[in-house]
Amino acid sequence: MPLSITAIPAFETNYIWALHNGRDCVLVDPGSSAEPMAFLQSHGLTLCALLLTHHHHDHIGGADDILARHPVPVWGPVDPRIPQVNRPVSEGDQALVPELELQLDVLETPGHTTTHIVFHNDEMLLAGDTLFSIGCGRLFEGTPAQMQASLDKLAALPDQVKVYCAHEYTLDNCRFALAVEPDNPALQARAEQAGQLRKSSHITLPSTLGEERAANPFLRTREADVIDAANRREPGTGQDPAAVFGAIRRWKDTF
Numbered sequence: 001m002p003l004s005i006t007a008i009p010a011f012e013t014n015y016i017w018a019l020h021n022g023r024d025c026v027l028v029d030p031g032s033s034a035e036p037m038a039f040l041q042s043h044g045l046t047l048c049a050l051l052l053t054h055h056h057h058d059h060i061g062g063a064d065d066i067l068a069r070h071p072v073p074v075w076g077p078v079d080p081r082i083p084q085v086n087r088p089v090s091e092g093d094q095a096l097v098p099e100l101e102l103q104l105d106v107l108e109t110p111g112h113t114t115t116h117i118v119f120h121n122d123e124m125l126l127a128g129d130t131l132f133s134i135g136c137g138r139l140f141e142g143t144p145a146q147m148q149a150s151l152d153k154l155a156a157l158p159d160q161v162k163v164y165c166a167h168e169y170t171l172d173n174c175r176f177a178l179a180v181e182p183d184n185p186a187l188q189a190r191a192e193q194a195g196q197l198r199k200s201s202h203i204t205l206p207s208t209l210g211e212e213r214a215a216n217p218f219l220r221t222r223e224a225d226v227i228d229a230a231n232r233r234e235p236g237t238g239q240d241p242a243a244v245f246g247a248i249r250r251w252k253d254t255f
Helices: 034-043 063-069 144-155 170-180 185-199 209-215 224-233 241-253
Strands: 004-010 014-020 024-028 046-051 074-076 094-097 102-108 117-120 124-128 162-165
Touching: 004 034, 014 034, 014 162, 024 034, 034 063, 046 063, 046 094, 102 144, 144 209, 144 241, 170 185, 170 224, 170 241, 185 209, 224 241
Parallel strands: 024 046, 046 074, 124 162
Antiparallel strands: 004 014, 014 024, 094 102, 102 117, 117 124
16 A cells, blocks of 8 residues: 555644554654554554654653553664663664565654654655754754755755654744745745635645745755845845854844
């Protein structure tokens, strides 16, 4: 059967992504156990793996409870803060899930945390908290230069890759992005779309990397309008992408 990808809502804004084929299922970043366990039961699915992108509790908090009932491979970064990982992976490694005939490449994307990773292939990007639709993760541990380099890696993936990020932040991100690039037509269209989707209680994900490159200011730090906005916000920022990123990320943090 073809692979389906379902968002399981958790907490206020989290999505736990379920990759499944009608029989077997992979869960991505299960910060809670109740919702994904109910999903598995109601759809008659067998858990075959967990994928973890980083150590924050809202991404791994349900793993112990899930693993107590379903001991499966757990793919994740090399980080002692994630003891559940039994298949540690780093840049250039692959996560293999034979039950779903799924092969995912691993990229290290420090910035939100120092050991954050993402999983991807030519169709999907499981972005965790590195890349959001029209946004990016807050810098809890990394530097602007690290996050700029991480986002550059993701921006180099093909246009058609669908972005499955871990939070429903799109509408708020659009409000900020419009302060940075108010005249960007792609951003205006995405903001309108996101608003309509949320009004009807639909999720705004996935987007595509092509859409993100056209509208997400954090992937547009080399664009003249974003550079100008960063320098108006923090005079003297200059044109270096990491400096521009740092200026607009600090702006976002207080927006």
